[in-house]
Amino acid sequence: MTVTELQKNPVNYTQISVLADDILKNVVERESEAGGKLGDLDSYEIEGGETKSEVLQNLAEFQFSCVLYNAALENACSELGARMSAMDSSSRNA
Structure with missing residues (x-):
């Protein structure tokens, strides 16, 4: 799953949970390859x-x-805020 796939649909916790599981699996694999431990x-x-x-x-x-x-x-909110600001500016300039 990539960030662009997350942006196609409204963000929900299930998508993020799957993404977090993928990230954590990669971290665990790299830690085990390096012989380390995720924390005491x-x-x-x-x-x-x-x-x-x-x-x-x-x-x-x-x-x-x-x-x-x-x-x-936060990413979705800031993107929508930027779009609203851009549309407001274009309406005022027209």
Whole structure:
């Protein structure tokens, strides 16, 4: 999925979630090839059924997709604002 594909339809969270999954898969693959680790998740205390690394990994992925969604919405809003401003200027000059 590319940015131009995202701009063809109104932005929704599902599209951004798919994009975030693709990005995170690439990051994980590159980190594993380099022998690195995505972060030290064992330094936090979490109680529950899942392990703390699973919870923090899910939370980090959700936060990343929310940040991408926010960026896509800001991009769409600024594009519409620029179009409105351009149309207003052209109407005044005509």
